[in-house]
């Protein structure tokens with residue numbers, strides 16, 4: 001008899017088969033808040049824009065390591081628990097990121113104890129010995145064990161009513177080719193980075209998690225070479241999905257050429273190594289161009305075998321990446337909804 005498949009394997013199969021139909025739309029923190037509202041049950045900017053939930057929802061654990069009740073974006077962990085499970089129950093797919101505080105510079109209580117951003121946060125890059133300090137024998141090794149334990153304790157509560165752990169795309173230590181997080185390019189050696197990845201992954205495996213689909217996502221690079229990519233790649237036995245975080249910060253031309261070059265590279269890599277591919281974060285902050293989704297982003301995505309794209313959060317009217325209902329960018333986003341190759345929640349459920 002074949003051994004029973006675990007949740008990560010089942011999710012991998014589901015993603016592989018969905019990818020034949022198209023790619024899924026995703027949104028970070030979708031059910032919590034949007035432009036002009038917060039914490040209204042059932043509400044979502046994507047839902048209000050197109051009449052359907054995104055297929056993928058992203059959730060963030062930053063702050064769980066401190067024992068905080070709310071994450072770094074002020075979302076209560078109890079709500080994250082409930083909404084993540086609700087999305088799985090309605091047939092959706094979930095992904096989890098983690099922006100842990102800086103274990104050297106944070107104070108007990110973290111940002112909620114009055115440290116001003118970026119001091120003590122994941123973005124505090126004042127010290128380049130942080131990764132080293134959490135590895136075995138490092139000064140913060142013990143503290144980091146506690147941090148990982150808090151992550152695991154929370155993840156352990158993410159189960160269906162009958163006690164089955166829900167499948168989660170877990171995406172730690174992201175954007176590591178940039179130098180804005182304490183695990184970034186200039187903040188640790190390649191070896192230290194890989195040890196950090198392994199430390200967390202091995203801990204989670206030891207704790208018995210077989211429902212996590214591990215996702216590796218550097219940042220938009222524009223010039224990957226195999227040699228440089230491999231320096232920090234955790235390894236084929238440690239990664240199931242790869243992709244990158246790609247925002248348009250500069251010109252449209254730069255974004256298109258950089259992302260196209262990267263997706264050419266990543267598609268080939270994914271194919272050769274049997275990996276799934278996604279745009280693990282993306283967007284154009286506050287949508288200065290309301291035609292961006294359909295005119296810039298979609299034509300690029302259409303060319304590649306992506307599983308999904310995840311637009312970042314709609315924090316407020318100063319910082320949003322997803323559609324805002326009843327605005328020009330919301331209208332433009334409807335074109336993505338209408339496209340046959342872009343899947344939202346209802347289409348996922350039709351595929352089952």
Ligand code: BMA
Pocket residue numbers: 060072073099312313315
């Ligand atoms: C960043 C911004 C921050 C946020 C962080 C983690 O890109 O949206 O405001 O705290 O992600 O979600």
